[in-house]
Amino acid sequence: MSQPDTATEDPPPLHVASRLHAFNRYELKYLVPVEQAAELRDELGERMDRDLNSPVGGYGVWSLYYDSPELRFYWEKIEGLKFRRKLRIRHYGEPVGVTDDSPVCVEIKQRVNRVTQKRRITLPYGTARRLCDGRELVEHTPKERAFVHEVLDLVVRLNLRPTAMTGYQREALVGRAADTGLRVTFDRRIRGRDRDFHFGQADPENRFTVPPHMSVMEIKVNERTPHWITDLAARRNLSLIRVSKYVQSIEAFGLAPRSAFHLHEADCPPPATSPLDTRLPAHESPVKAGAQ
Numbered sequence: 001m002s003q004p005d006t007a008t009e010d011p012p013p014l015h016v017a018s019r020l021h022a023f024n025r026y027e028l029k030y031l032v033p034v035e036q037a038a039e040l041r042d043e044l045g046e047r048m049d050r051d052l053n054s055p056v057g058g059y060g061v062w063s064l065y066y067d068s069p070e071l072r073f074y075w076e077k078i079e080g081l082k083f084r085r086k087l088r089i090r091h092y093g094e095p096v097g098v099t100d101d102s103p104v105c106v107e108i109k110q111r112v113n114r115v116t117q118k119r120r121i122t123l124p125y126g127t128a129r130r131l132c133d134g135r136e137l138v139e140h141t142p143k144e145r146a147f148v149h150e151v152l153d154l155v156v157r158l159n160l161r162p163t164a165m166t167g168y169q170r171e172a173l174v175g176r177a178a179d180t181g182l183r184v185t186f187d188r189r190i191r192g193r194d195r196d197f198h199f200g201q202a203d204p205e206n207r208f209t210v211p212p213h214m215s216v217m218e219i220k221v222n223e224r225t226p227h228w229i230t231d232l233a234a235r236r237n238l239s240l241i242r243v244s245k246y247v248q249s250i251e252a253f254g255l256a257p258r259s260a261f262h263l264h265e266a267d268c269p270p271p272a273t274s275p276l277d278t279r280l281p282a283h284e285s286p287v288k289a290g291a292q
Helices: 034-042 072-078 127-134 142-157 226-237 243-252
Strands: 020-033 048-050 059-067 081-094 103-112 115-124 163-177 181-195 213-222
Touching: 020 034, 020 142, 020 243, 034 181, 034 213, 034 226, 048 072, 048 103, 059 072, 072 243, 081 115, 081 127, 081 163, 103 142, 115 142, 127 142, 163 226, 163 243, 181 243
Parallel strands: none
Antiparallel strands: 020 115, 020 213, 048 163, 059 081, 059 163, 081 103, 103 115, 163 181, 181 213
């Protein structure tokens, strides 16, 4: 590729925060009914604080995942490779009204043994699409150079393309004092689609990829999980699961055979009465006819 490097010669002023963000952590996931998730959230709230970016009722998280035509990233997850990566563009909030100027995160999520690592850069949506879809070297600062070049290398070398979109409603709690590295999230209404990948798409057709009466509780720590939270999980009879929203979407839409890690609706029977917030809105229809 002969495009010029558009990195600026001088670094940004010290008072300007870098758009590049990176962190490592351990993650534990549990599948719980939404009603139990509300109870857990309230109990955790006695020792944790609500994330300042998490309003009452939570916030939307939408991610567009890229993969090769052979679904390389999907199969790396299924085969349990000790080092694996995923590339995605993520938008926080509802996607309706997203424009080329709206901020999004271009993110590489990778797993190294048991540690989850995330590196991301915040860009205008139009610029993010030029980088990931147009395979253009976009403007960046010297600190962002290595990350931008890594993204560009991945999309060109592996022929990455938009493959699946996921969305859900998230509530987040953060630890206090000695537990400042602790973060617990509750994701519900987990849905997605395998087409119409523009974030600003009007009235896209989504389907639930996890039964709507279930939510994913995720414990995220920098080092050790506090004993009191593992005691809570044991007291509540919570069982660890291996679930990936991306993998769940790939298999739910029939893009790959269902694996041993797939969540089957038959294994998650709904309660006698479903919470109101699990109803499917009019603009989110079930799977289209003919889809697997």
